[in-house]
Amino acid sequence: MTRSAVALRGARLSYGDRVLWDGLDLEIEPGEFIAVLGPNGSGKTSLMRVLLGLQPLSAGTVEIAGGNRRRIGYIPQQRAVDHSLTLRGRDLVGFGLDGHEWGTGLRGRGVRRRKVDEALAAVGATSYADAPIGLLSGGEQQRLRVAQALVGDPEVLLCDEPLLSLDLAHQRSVSDLIDARRRTADTAVLFVTHEINPVLPLVDRVLYLVEGRFRIGKPSEVMTSETLSELYRTNVEVVKVRDQILVVGACEEGQSHHLAGEDA
Numbered sequence: 001m002t003r004s005a006v007a008l009r010g011a012r013l014s015y016g017d018r019v020l021w022d023g024l025d026l027e028i029e030p031g032e033f034i035a036v037l038g039p040n041g042s043g044k045t046s047l048m049r050v051l052l053g054l055q056p057l058s059a060g061t062v063e064i065a066g067g068n069r070r071r072i073g074y075i076p077q078q079r080a081v082d083h084s085l086t087l088r089g090r091d092l093v094g095f096g097l098d099g100h101e102w103g104t105g106l107r108g109r110g111v112r113r114r115k116v117d118e119a120l121a122a123v124g125a126t127s128y129a130d131a132p133i134g135l136l137s138g139g140e141q142q143r144l145r146v147a148q149a150l151v152g153d154p155e156v157l158l159c160d161e162p163l164l165s166l167d168l169a170h171q172r173s174v175s176d177l178i179d180a181r182r183r184t185a186d187t188a189v190l191f192v193t194h195e196i197n198p199v200l201p202l203v204d205r206v207l208y209l210v211e212g213r214f215r216i217g218k219p220s221e222v223m224t225s226e227t228l229s230e231l232y233r234t235n236v237e238v239v240k241v242r243d244q245i246l247v248v249g250a251c252e253e254g255q256s257h258h259l260a261g262e263d264a
């Protein structure tokens with residue numbers, strides 16, 4: 001069975017006159033790790049919304065997880081949690097099983113508990129699973145969100161800036177968790193990020209969106225001065241420093257007229 005985990009064909013998304021992307025063809029294989037990059041407003045979150053079935057395409061087709069939406073895991077953009085939130089971590093993780101049907105009997109409840117316990121253990125959150133979420137650190141909360149996204153055994157994992165505001169150690173542990181999942185369970189990963197370096201060793205292909213244009217390819221093909229200069233339509237320099245990639249001259253607001261060094 002070699003069905004793609006995700007297939008976008010001729011996909012277009014526009015809001016009124018504004019085209020976010022058009023002619024997007026992307027097939028993602030099971031176990032593949034795709035980083036989605038681009039400046040603010042380039043349509044990364046909108047792509048997630050299309051894949052989640054929350055936003056219809058303007059043209060083209062999308063297929064995901066064989067049409068079974070329960071097999072999509074989602075890690076949303078991190079938001080600050082109210083300190084007074086008394087919900088426990090294990091309750092949050094359990095929400096990831098809502099919609100899964102094991103019956104309401106004792107056996108069903110037992111399966112549910114076991115799955116939640118396993119997901120908590122996989123992210124190393126067992127010790128704080130019963131504490132109120134509002135009292136946990138940002139990194140601890142993020143591990144719980146990862147557990148929530150993974151508990152339903154997803155075929156496709158959609159991650160919207162899951163590393164935002166995490167320190168380096170937690171960036172590493174959250175990325176490693178996601179990487180371990182795709183290696184052991186062949187989960188396809190779409191990973192929206194502003195910063196490719198923390199996941200660079202994991203990335204198979206990059207989808208880079210800029211003002212209605214895009215490129216798809218291996219990091220070595222897309223993260224070059226030539227490709228990014230074409231995409232941003234200005235002079236962008238990609239510099240490799242040890243195993244890190246520095247992008248110089250790409251405006252994060254996507255407003256190329258603010259940039260120095262425009263191409264003639």
Ligand SMILES: Nc1ncnc2c1ncn2[C@@H]1O[C@H](COP(=O)(O)OP(=O)(O)OP(=O)(O)O)[C@@H](O)[C@H]1O
Nearest residue numbers: 015016020038039040041042043044045046047194
């Ligand atoms: N429902 C909508 N109707 C009209 N415009 C929208 C809608 N949703 C998003 N947009 C616009 O589409 C553009 C892309 O938004 P989106 O959130 O997908 O960008 P993004 O790449 O995720 O940005 P960021 O990096 O800032 O999170 C934005 O300019 C946004 O204002």
